[in-house]
Amino acid sequence: MSDAGRKKGAPRPVVVICGHCDSRVAADVAGDVSPRSDDPMDSYRVSVSTCPNCGGAIAAWQAIEEDHFANLLWGPATRVWPRPEHNLSDRIPTNVRATLEQARSTFQVEAYDACAVMCRRAIEELAQRFNAGGRDLNEKLEELNNAYVIDEQMLEWGHELRLEGNRGAHASDERVSREDARDMLEFTETICNFVFVLSQQFRDFKQRKESRKSSKPPPST
Numbered sequence: 217m218s219d220a221g222r223k224k225g226a227p228r229p230v231v232v233i234c235g236h237c238d239s240r241v242a243a244d245v246a247g248d249v250s251p252r253s254d255d256p257m258d259s260y261r262v263s264v265s266t267c268p269n270c271g272g273a274i275a276a277w278q279a280i281e282e283d284h285f286a287n288l289l290w291g292p293a294t295r296v297w298p299r300p301e302h303n304l305s306d307r308i309p310t311n312v313r314a315t316l317e318q319a320r321s322t323f324q325v326e327a328y329d330a331c332a333v334m335c336r337r338a339i340e341e342l343a344q345r346f347n348a349g350g351r352d353l354n355e356k357l358e359e360l361n362n363a364y365v366i367d368e369q370m371l372e373w374g375h376e377l378r379l380e381g382n383r384g385a386h387a388s389d390e391r392v393s394r395e396d397a398r399d400m401l402e403f404t405e406t407i408c409n410f411v412f413v414l415s416q417q418f419r420d421f422k423q424r425k426e427s428r429k430s431s432k433p434p435p436s437t
Contacts, residue, residue, distance in 0.1 A: 335400045
């Protein structure tokens with residue numbers, strides 16, 4: 217809807233990736249909630265809209281941002297329902313995060329073969345980060361498992377990502393399907409989040425526990 221055709225006071229459309237059809241759309245907001253905050257920069261809103269492409273409902277979250285002219289406006293939208301988008305943590309190394317972002321971008325433009333290749337590349341970059349030995353990604357994945365960087369389930373995922381990435385990269389009549397590309401993207405992001413984010417988060421948790429134990433005074437006698 218144009219500004220001229222929008223009702224006065226109606227929220228501007230929210231640009232978001234639909235969780236039903238995976239299209240990036242400008243969806244008209246049917247309603248939103250923005251809790252009051254003493255500091256405007258702490259404000260956020262959750263909006264509900266309808267995908268103009270498939271008609272599915274979308275819930276999105278936005279934080280307030282300040283532009284170059286000190287105007288406050290709603291920032292980029294993140295889908296929170298259905299299938300919440302995963303924000304890529306800063307703990308994921310820059311090169312791996314950039315590859316994951318490319319994988320997302322290629323999926324959104326329906327370049328599913330390219331998405332598969334980017335997912336494979338992200339896993340290879342993860343292996344390089346841990347100096348995994350081996351002549352190829354197959355052996356590097358086994359090394360990561362032997363070093364307890366990834367578990368047996370993620371090892372299986374990694375091998376499937378490797379094989380599908382090869383299929384996407386090589387000339388063939390076979391194409392990576394939308395469903396397979398979406399699963400690959402979610403598997404790859406889950407592996408990276410486990411290795412770089414949750415594992416470190418657990419180590420931090422253990423360290424805090426040990427620090428509390430060591431700081432306790434000895435029992436009185």
